[in-house]
Amino acid sequence: MTYKELSEQIFRKKSYLCVGLDTDPHKIPPHLANEKDPVFAFNRAIIDATADLAVAYKPNIAFYEAQGPRGWESLQRTLAYIPADCFTIADAKRGDIGNTSNLYARTFFDPEAAGLNFDSVTVAPYMGRDSVTPFLEYEGKWVILLALTSNLGSADFQRRRVSSESSDEQPLFEIVIKTAQTWANSEQLMFVVGATQADELGRIRELAPDNFLLVPGVGAQGGSLADVSRRGLTAAGGLLVNASRSILYASSGTDFADRARAEAQALQTEMAGYLATI
């Protein structure tokens, strides 16, 4: 999906909601337990209930890997079921030396390899340029690079003050954002910025005025959609705000899909309001 297509979808749906498919077999409503593939049955119902309200879906790969080969089959079925107009994100936090990153890229981008054809993958920056560029070699595919994450541990290294060529010290996450922009432009590169880091969002938007930002941490992790939107929205939209648990597990009963829709609808309505102001 291109930058323009993603932007158009945002204004058509009046939404920049990404639904995180962190599907935990132990949390799925009990009545789905007899389905052949309960994880897929759950995801299908969630997608059916939210596809007109969400612009993106983000399966969290750990949840599928933790089920072994069966989990990868659930992931394949889920990805194939997501409507073509929605942007898809493999939240995998991969990154390795070049020949290995090549294979991770093939895994998530080449349907002939692992049966997956995601639009994008989240990548960890620690190993630098040659760990990231193999993902960029796939035309029309995106890298979503970790910059400033939503968890407490983001303070351990991401906020460390680093010497820069201009002699001013800058936090590591700013160096990551600046450096990565020399590897790819905003047509292929997004950054992960946690919603719990709204204070820094303004500064990050200055550093990356055109890049989409993937913002997890609204909902269960406590980030504010209002703060994120005020600081992050651009004329092209420029945001994908993810909610996972608050939507998926809004109910553990047979009404889970309806309740998921209601949660997504509330977020979309709020987003429509913010989009109307830009």
Place this chain on the structure above:
Amino acid sequence: MTYKELSEQIFRKKSYLCVGLDTDPHKIPPHLANEKDPVFAFNRAIIDATADLAVAYKPNIAFYEAQGPRGWESLQRTLAYIPADCFTIADAKRGDIGNTSNLYARTFFDPEAAGLNFDSVTVAPYMGRDSVTPFLEYEGKWVILLALTSNLGSADFQRRRVSSESSDEQPLFEIVIKTAQTWANSEQLMFVVGATQADELGRIRELAPDNFLLVPGVGAQGGSLADVSRRGLTAAGGLLVNASRSILYASSGTDFADRARAEAQALQTEMAGYLATI
């Protein structure tokens, strides 16, 4: 496997060789193509040919993921086949927020989850403490944290000068090594240091006098076993030096296992010499 057991194995086998199972279906000898699981058949032959010369095996998870569910089955079979006295490393470079790292830990450490029971997993440090500690909650299991990797991109962020509390600037990888030692001791924590970074190995050994170091980059990537050994060996051994392609693909014919053994034997003989001097 405990620190003591790993150390004893090193002196018993006179080896600190780790064989990297970066098994590429397109590179395995053609005569294996008719096997039901060619990747496993290849790995089994490599393991049979090297198990008395190697103390550890390190499947590179990307190579298995890139085959989809079938690849995970090859990985399960391979791991089950590795002799119990050998240390096993899931080279996965994972790391995410706590509840997700929990699932990655379960994937690689809990056989009830994905059918895998590795001794250790490689972890990327960028997301900080709560992305790493879930792996440490498994008693007897290890985190092998990326510190200074073997690739060119290691210069992009790992070598950046960072302010520290002592006011002296230090490269980021040193901060990672110091900080991570407040999370776990050398019974559960190793560091990845590329063999191409031998100049820094002495300094890293000062910072982490007891931790095992996993050293990739000997062989195809050009690192020197002599340099690594001189700077990295300790009284407990303290090193796992990985070779992958130089062993696996020593021959593409029916003699591949014999040629792999000869490569491993050459490394083990050299290692025995270095071990005799400590």
